[in-house]
Amino acid sequence: LLSICKGAGIAQQSAKFHTKLPLATPVVNIGLNQKPHPTKCLATYVWIDGTGEHLRSKTRTLKEIPKSIEHYPMWQYDGSSCGQAQGRDSDLFLRPVADYPDPFLGGNSRLVLCDTLSSQLQPTATNKRADCLSVMKAIENTEPWFGMEQEYLLLDRDGHPLGWPKNGYPAPQGPYYCGVGADRVFGREVIDTHYVACLNAGIEIGGTNAEVTPGQWEYQVGTCEGIAMADQLWMSRYLLHRVAEQFGVLVTFDPKPAITMGDWNGAGCHTNFSTLQMRNPEGLDAIKEACERLGRTHHEDIKLYDPNQGRDNLRRLTGKHETSSVEKFSWGIADRGCSVRITRFVAIEGRGYLEDRRPSSNCDPYSVTGAIAKSILLTPAG
Numbered sequence: 421l422l423s424i425c426k427g428a429g430i431a432q433q434s435a436k437f438h439t440k441l442p443l444a445t446p447v448v449n450i451g452l453n454q455k456p457h458p459t460k461c462l463a464t465y466v467w468i469d470g471t472g473e474h475l476r477s478k479t480r481t482l483k484e485i486p487k488s489i490e491h492y493p494m495w496q497y498d499g500s501s502c503g504q505a506q507g508r509d510s511d512l513f514l515r516p517v518a519d520y521p522d523p524f525l526g527g528n529s530r531l532v533l534c535d536t537l538s539s540q541l542q543p544t545a546t547n548k549r550a551d552c553l554s555v556m557k558a559i560e561n562t563e564p565w566f567g568m569e570q571e572y573l574l575l576d577r578d579g580h581p582l583g584w585p586k587n588g589y590p591a592p593q594g595p596y597y598c599g600v601g602a603d604r605v606f607g608r609e610v611i612d613t614h615y616v617a618c619l620n621a622g623i624e625i626g627g628t629n630a631e632v633t634p635g636q637w638e639y640q641v642g643t644c645e646g647i648a649m650a651d652q653l654w655m656s657r658y659l660l661h662r663v664a665e666q667f668g669v670l671v672t673f674d675p676k677p678a679i680t681m682g683d684w685n686g687a688g689c690h691t692n693f694s695t696l697q698m699r700n701p702e703g704l705d706a707i708k709e710a711c712e713r714l715g716r717t718h719h720e721d722i723k724l725y726d727p728n729q730g731r732d733n734l735r736r737l738t739g740k741h742e743t744s745s746v747e748k749f750s751w752g753i754a755d756r757g758c759s760v761r762i763t764r765f766v767a768i769e770g771r772g773y774l775e776d777r778r779p780s781s782n783c784d785p786y787s788v789t790g791a792i793a794k795s796i797l798l799t800p801a802g
């Protein structure tokens with residue numbers, strides 16, 4: 421008894437010692453070690469450019485935080501410099517659609533996701549949000565939840581994968597997935613900072629892990645209901661680029677950068693989906709039915725699963741490296757070689773969700789979530 425008490429005493433002492441240590445401060449403010457402005461809202465408007473893949477942003481000062489998203493002013497930008505308009509008729513509109521606390525500037529500052537509109541106030545060619553929103557509204561009553569697993573590769577500023585030898589290749593894949601150690605994972609400080617930045621911005625980031633190819637990582641966003649999934653994923657990508665900027669490295673969402681075309685896993689954006697019916701007891705039947713329905717629209721959906729009408733995924737969906745073949749739809753339980761996977765947990769529980777493994781890492785989540793919802797819930801059989 422005496423020895424236990426003694427032990428407890430030591431434990432208490434060391435607990436006390438630890439509470440005296442300063443709390444860890446998230447490093448989301450590198451180079452900007454100043455207090456947030458006490459009143460002003462520095463509103464950073466973020467939008468998707470003409471590639472349908474890259475993001476742009478610019479910042480303006482507002483006197484205070486607008487009461488709701490409708491109260492943010494519309495803005496304009498130079499569409500000709502974003503691959504979206506001709507110089508002689510260049511002004512396009514930014515319409516705020518969702519706002520988040522800015523984890524870099526802090527205080528009242530906000531990141532403001534916008535969709536892009538033409539001079540006639542119509543969606544631009546790379547604005548896929550409007551269509552997604554109408555699908556989500558049509559299926560609102562099914563309570564659609566999504567979760568997306570965003571994979572990506574970190575690059576040095578010279579475009580070479582982070583941590584790879586500058587001449588030649590790293591040792592074959594195997595030790596890198598969920599790896600620990602400076603010879604196995606590269607850029608964890610970026611990943612951790614991004615994680616905290618997402619949480620501080622109110623993004624539903626669910627987790628993160630090192631991936632199979634060295635320098636490759638994943639984080640998950642979700643579950644999110646309806647349109648919020650794509651809104652949040654786009655903003656999480658913006659945050660990742662911004663964090664990487666502060667560490668002087670680059671992020672690529674390309675599903676298979678040229679240097680990785682050998683025996684290296686590509687990058688995807690697995691998209692998990694459920695309705696209330698699938699989450700309820702006996703939901704597995706509805707999940708299997710949904711898999712069958714996804715098979716009916718496979719070739720149409722593949723065109724929407726990367727920003728280049730399916731061409732990017734041709735490099736990735738080879739049937740090797742834990743992917744299915746782009747030619748053929750398949751689904752299965754616990755099978756990572758299928759287009760759509762039902763996880764073992766879900767099969768055992770008899771309810772839950774399905775995982776569509778086809779979307780590429782650079783996909784537009786508006787197109788992907790819209791296509792999944794439409795194929796499963798709005799496409800008549802036949």
Ligand code: ADP
Pocket residue numbers: 565566567568569626640641642643690692693694699772773775
């Ligand atoms: P794995 O790597 O095994 O495919 P992850 O743990 O990386 O799985 O990701 C699981 C994803 O599934 C997360 O994005 C999570 O939000 C999502 N998810 C979990 N439950 C549901 C559900 N009921 N409906 C939709 N998505 C879900």
Ligand code: MN
Pocket residue numbers: none
């Ligand atoms: Mn100017």
Ligand code: MN
Pocket residue numbers: 569638
């Ligand atoms: Mn995953």
Ligand code: MN
Pocket residue numbers: 569571631638
């Ligand atoms: Mn993964």
Ligand code: MN
Pocket residue numbers: 569690775
């Ligand atoms: Mn997955």
